[in-house]
Amino acid sequence: MYLEKLKLRHFRNYHEQELEFSPHINILIGENAQGKTNLLEAIYVLAMARSHRTANDRELIEFEGKEGAFIEGRVQKHLGSVRLSLALTKQGKKARVNQLEQTRLSQYIGNLNVILFAPEDLALVKGSPAVRRRFVDMEFGQIDAAYLHELTKYRTILKNRNSYLKQLQQKKADDRIYLEVLTAQLVKAGAFILEKRCYFLAQLEQYAAKIQTQISQDKEQLKIEYKTSIHDQIQKLSRTEIEACYTQTFQKYVDKEIFQGTTLIGPHRDDVLFKVNGKNVQIYGSQGQKRTTALAVKLAEIDLMHDQTGEYPVLLLDDVLSELDGKRQTHLLKAIQDKVQTFLTTPALNDVAKKLIKEPKMFYIHKGQIETGDKTKTQIFYPHQK
Incomplete structure (x- = not known):
């Protein structure tokens, strides 16, 4: 399976965003505190109906007095596509699969399987x-x-x-x-x-x-x-x-x-x-x-x-390359290449990643704004980088 599209509204520092992803490797690149992990979190919440970072759903809602946050995604599976949506309000959450509201979250979870690997997972x-x-x-x-x-x-x-x-x-x-x-x-x-x-x-x-x-x-x-x-x-x-x-x-x-x-x-x-x-x-x-x-x-x-x-799950890698040495980075990247859809956050790609990752789709994130494209986008957001 892979996540084909994602739509966000009032989620964390994303006012409104609609994205299409590669079924292979997607790299979310940007400096700290710009929204890379927030985007990864949105995918996790869409899958699990809860955050891995907080137990308080209200923290997921955009801070400017908004009443709720909304996440929607289209998942491609062997048997066809599935549309998932999750509304997070101060009163609770509503989960839908193909427009049908789910009375129990146990019926919703499992439509999009994710594996998250972050530095804190060493714990x-x-x-x-x-x-x-x-x-x-x-x-x-x-x-x-x-x-x-x-x-x-x-x-x-x-x-x-x-x-x-x-x-x-x-x-x-x-x-x-x-x-x-x-x-x-x-x-x-x-x-x-x-x-x-x-x-x-x-x-x-x-x-x-x-x-x-x-x-x-x-x-x-x-x-x-x-x-x-x-x-x-x-x-x-x-x-x-x-x-x-x-x-x-x-x-x-x-x-x-x-x-x-x-x-x-x-x-x-x-x-x-x-x-x-x-x-x-x-x-x-x-x-x-x-x-x-x-x-x-x-x-x-x-x-x-x-x-x-x-079905293979979607893999979420939140800045883990910086925590692994070259040998373990190499094993990780070789293991996921052409196998699972992967989302990888990083401030910048290191030499190991540049060598092993084939044709990634790049997303450049700055203050909750996302641009896609080739490496020239780096100059738009980070003109000091060469």
Whole structure:
């Protein structure tokens, strides 16, 4: 798949903009704080119905007192084109597919699959468990609508259960039967999520391990493990067995949960471990190994999504070339050339990129204004550059 057209109105620093893209590599070039990342963000929001930079949709609306922002795109797939539109207002959001409003966002997400790789994505390896859980949920949610739906349901049940545990803690309630009902609901949804996560991570590992081996010239072997408190070998259990483990563990923890007023086990507490040559790369890996692992996992998503959906995703690269050395830049650019539609932001192309990127479509961005064309446009916006 690829994004053919994009229309913006009152989004960030774009008052009104309409663009057509190459199905191959699109380079968004300009100095800092001009709107390159805002444009990338608009594509991400069109796909995911949320931003990767803020949880507050109001921040996406043009600051000059506008009531809302509007994003529209036309996506080309093997079976034809799909028109997506997303209206963001202070009252909420409305998502449409081919003019039909979607009652659930889980029905909307997945029509345009995107993979974002930004400098902060190195935190995928060295950051907190919450970062890795979010990565799993955002990426796998695009592939499997049922996973996304069950995740939304799980979060609702979890919120209700935590609220009731707080009431029990404060002696404002004493009905443990109701707690058991909420626990049973959470167990069912949690087991579904955990089983799906283990399946997708096993698939991801197959692709990522090959890429890690290639980049490291056969020096590094990558393993991805799912870490949960209910069982050491969770990947080997069926969903029914996972439900049984959850039930037993909740029974053991119930008094402690009431004392603390919160749910202590479940997918919202789990983690993903990346191991290189048998060692946790977060703790024992070098900076180079961490960068290679993050790159390998991101590139592996491309093939995983294609394998699961039959379509290649759109790749969004937000100023990542500056964070990678020549070897990793070369591997990245060779991997995406003629394979996936790519949007790459950069202040200027370096020698590696100039050598490896074939016939990109250039977009020159300055203060929310965009021009397309050849390299002579650089002189329009940045006359000091040669």
